[in-house]
Amino acid sequence: MKKPTLKPAFIPHLVCNIFGHKFEVSKNVTYHVKEYQCTHCKKQMTTNSNGNLxxxxxxxxxxxxxxxxxxxxxxxxxxxxxxxxxxx
Known part of the structure; x- marks a missing residue:
């Protein structure tokens, strides 16, 4: 019987679950609206009209x-x- 192995995509999500996301600006839409991407799990976020992610x-x-x-x-x-x- 084979042992289950960790998938490579699982590790970045695990890091983000433990330590939180590390978002970096991936695109400047305007001077106050930006798009962000997590360097570990590639999750994408943006700012809304209130400035929240x-x-x-x-x-x-x-x-x-x-x-x-x-x-x-x-x-x-x-x-x-x-x-x-x-x-x-």
């Missing part, structure tokens, strides 16, 4: 994508406006 679901991925698109358009428009006013 919540799991990154498909719904929040779509929200962050749209928010990033709007934010980038605004930043580009502000840069162009700033450039145009510096020329005059």
């Amino acid at each position: 919540i799991p990154l679901t498909a719904k929040y991925k779509k929200i962050n994508s749209v928010l990033e698109h709007i934010y980038n358009k605004k930043e580009l428009r502000l840069q162009e406006k700033s450039y145009a006013s510096s020329i005059n």
Whole structure:
């Protein structure tokens, strides 16, 4: 009879269960909204409207994508406006 072996994916989850997650920023959506990923178990989180960490679901991925698109358009428009006013 074979002995059960620990799966490699089990160990990172065990580390996170004992010591807690070690989240690092994986993506800056805006200056105040970020996406995080645990370095051990690869769990993904994001910030909600109150600034709390919540799991990154498909719904929040779509929200962050749209928010990033709007934010980038605004930043580009502000840069162009700033450039145009510096020329005059």
